[in-house]
Each structure stands twice: as C-alpha cells, then as structure tokens.
Amino acid sequence: MNGGVRVAELSAEALDEVPWDRLESIDPTVPPEEVRRVLRRLFRKGPESTEDDCRPLFNALGTSERGISSVATAALPFVVALAANPRTGARASLVELLASLSQAQETTPPESIVPGWPEAWRHAHHAVQSLLTDPDPAVAGRPSRWRTAPAGSWSGVGPSGTSPSAILQDEQIRALLDEALAVRS
Template identity: 50%
Template sequence: MTAISLEALDAVPWDRLESALPQHPVEGVPRALRRLALAGGAATEEHCYPLSFCLAAGNGRVPSAATAALPFLVALAADPGTGARVDLVGLLVSLKRAAKQARPELVDEGWSAEWRRHRGAVLALLADPDPDVRREAIPLADRCRTAPGAVAGRDGPGDASAGAAAAGMGGRRGGTSGCPVGRGGTGGPRRRPA
C-alpha cells in the first residue's frame, strides 16, 4: 500500500468536479488513483492512462478534478513503493505546463494554491534516489532551481548545476545557461517500443 489515504480519496466530492474531456468522466480519476495505490510496486504506465485522459488531455485546460487529484498524484509519485513513478511525474509535468500555457479562465481557480501547497514535495522529486524519476522531474524545477538543500552544486543549493546533478545529467555551472529543462520530462505516460 502506498502513502495515499484511501479514506481521503473517498472523501473528495468527485461528482461535483469536472474532468478535462466530457468523454472521460471524472469518476475515472478516483478509480485510477485507487488502482495505482492498491497495485503498489506492480503499477504500470497503463494504470496512469485514465488519469492522463481525465486530467491532462492536452486541450489547454486544468480541470477541477486535477486540483483535487494533485495531492494524491504527488504522494504516489514520491512513494518509492509505487510502480509507474516516472509516468506519474510525467503527468505532473503535463499539468504544470497546461497551467502555465492555458488562458487563466481555463485553469481551475484552486489550482495555483494547491500547486504551491505541494511545491516542496514536487521539487523533492529532483533529488529522488531513482535517476529516471529525477530526469522526468527536471521540467518541474522552478526557473532551474532545486528544492532548498536537496542537492548542493558548486554555487550552493538551488543553482542550475545542482538541478542537473540531481537529475544525473551533468550540466554547466551557474545561471540558466546550464538549465537542463527541455531535455527532461516527456509530460505524459511513456510509450515503450513494442
């Protein structure tokens, strides 16, 4: 079992929320989160597909269901006992990009506050023990900064070389010229070759 509370998941009024696309009803969100939690280390990218369709459909919206799901997504992505962590981090990347690129009226009004509330846990993914998780998390870095104290680079915690080091990618020293963002996360579930 993972770090998410199934009781807390059940307490969310999902029926009052909306998903990114009408053809993917919001009921799929708690069902997918529950399946991921119960699958634990056996969770696969297929477990993440319903979440991608319901929350980050690439339609320029961040629906209310994404705001409600965020604490669960972050907890599952951070839990080393969860499979498909890289795919969950990719979903977080997609949601962050959607919120940044969408017109303000298309982003759920509670999204920004909820993202800020979980910012520390999101940034901690940059220093995760799994190098694949770290690499996928690079686009989650705020202006190429790492979580304070997560990784120390030559210029101290929070410089661009620290972010690259956290991802196991090397990188140039200082400023944003060494920023690895753009080379990392795919922003969604990975498609593996057949």
C-alpha cells in the same frame, strides 16, 4: 497544520472522502469517478502499477490545449503522494503527469485553469520539487520541464502539509477538499 493532511499521508481510503461527482474533468470520456478509480487502482497495485494504469489521468486532469480541471485540483495531493512513494511502480509516469500539469499551467490561458489550481500547485510544490532529487534516476530525470519554468512560477511556495482550506481560493473546491482531506480524530 490546523486540520490538514500531509501529502505523504494520503491513501486510498481518503479517496472516498472526495465528492468526485461534484467535480469536472476536462475530458468528457474520463469522468471524475474514473479518476478516483484510477487513483485507487494505483494505490492498490503499488509496486505493480504501470504507465498504462496512469494513462487516463493525463487527459482528465489537464492539458495545455484544454486547461486544468477541478478534478485535477482534488487529485493533485493523491498524485503527489503516489509519485513520492518509492513503492509505487508507476512513479516515473506520475512524475511525467506532474510535469505535464506544470507545463499546462504555464501555457494555458488563465481562464482555462480552475480557480483553485494555482494555489494547490504552490502548496504541493515542495513535495513535487523533492522528486527532482529522488534517488531513483527514472523519477528524478523525468521532470526536465520543471527546471526551465519561469522564475516567478514557484513564488509563494508553502509547505506540502498545508490544510486544504489554505490550499484553494475557490470556495466550492475549497469546501470539497476540506471535507475530503480533513484529519480524522
């Protein structure tokens, strides 16, 4: 793992290590700092979190019309960790968000996707795919769009615990996430 943090081990405390002010949202009404606040609220509320708590993430991270933002690359491990946690009340909404991001990456022109996103998605893919067989039918039944993705979409899938430096190709984003997700001794 060489300095990486497993997706399932991410927590609200790790959110503070991400330099959100250096990232960009695709929705100017939802700045990156708001994405951090939304994610923190989801961690804090746990079983009490709802679909409404997730709503700002849908427009800030990525859409088929606007592309996928740098804040999405930073938020992805946290979204996956929350969606994979059975104690998160808004799991089904977070899985729908992941499905929406999957759809956006398949339908958005490549120039509208931040350079580090495809690699980050490939490395999160194993954890995301495990949601398809989740024991909770509300979670497993949500991502129907993943089942119809083109065959080449999932090539090169790496383990969900890969270090941030292996996740991203974009040097600026890679540096940001290396700082944010480095294992604390």
